[in-house]
Amino acid sequence: MKRVITYGTFDLLHSGHINILRRAKEQGDYLIVAISTDEFNALKGKKAYYTFEQRKMILEAIRYVDLVIPENTWEQKIEDVQKYDVDVFVMGDDWEGKFDFLKDYCEVVYLPRTVGISTTKIKKDLKEVAGKK
Numbered sequence: 001m002k003r004v005i006t007y008g009t010f011d012l013l014h015s016g017h018i019n020i021l022r023r024a025k026e027q028g029d030y031l032i033v034a035i036s037t038d039e040f041n042a043l044k045g046k047k048a049y050y051t052f053e054q055r056k057m058i059l060e061a062i063r064y065v066d067l068v069i070p071e072n073t074w075e076q077k078i079e080d081v082q083k084y085d086v087d088v089f090v091m092g093d094d095w096e097g098k099f100d101f102l103k104d105y106c107e108v109v110y111l112p113r114t115v116g117i118s119t120t121k122i123k124k125d126l127k128e129v130a131g132k133k
């Protein structure tokens, strides 16, 4: 059983998120997703539209996802990799190189981001539509 982990906010779920989750699952047999808590998002300078509980429930409904855990800190990754016996760590390549320290503990894979979609773009586009009404 090859175990994979990935991290993120996953707010306003979109095709870019689904693409990374599908490709992360393809790296093994079991995918763990660590979702940023609302408090950790504040540390990341992000304010998610959906609460942690809502984002957790949505991610748990995705066929590629086997387990959802909270991401509370930047420093929990090594502990998570050991605690969940992870073989592969996956992130989008906007994080290329940032988590190479995990190479001492598991395989580290950065996958190309999906071009043209982001939660920020969704929020911006919706604001423009609302402004035109």
Ligand code: C2G
Pocket (backbone or CB within 6 Å): 007, 008, 009, 010, 011, 016, 017, 019, 020, 036, 044, 071, 074, 090, 091, 092, 093, 094, 095, 112, 113, 114, 115, 116, 117, 118
């Ligand atoms: N992503 C993607 N393509 C997009 C948008 C996002 O592949 N168009 C990927 C990101 O690269 C990331 C994942 O989807 O791997 C989740 O993205 P975010 O929710 O924006 O997560 P982020 O804020 O980058 O948090 O400790 C790591 C952080 O929690 C990562």
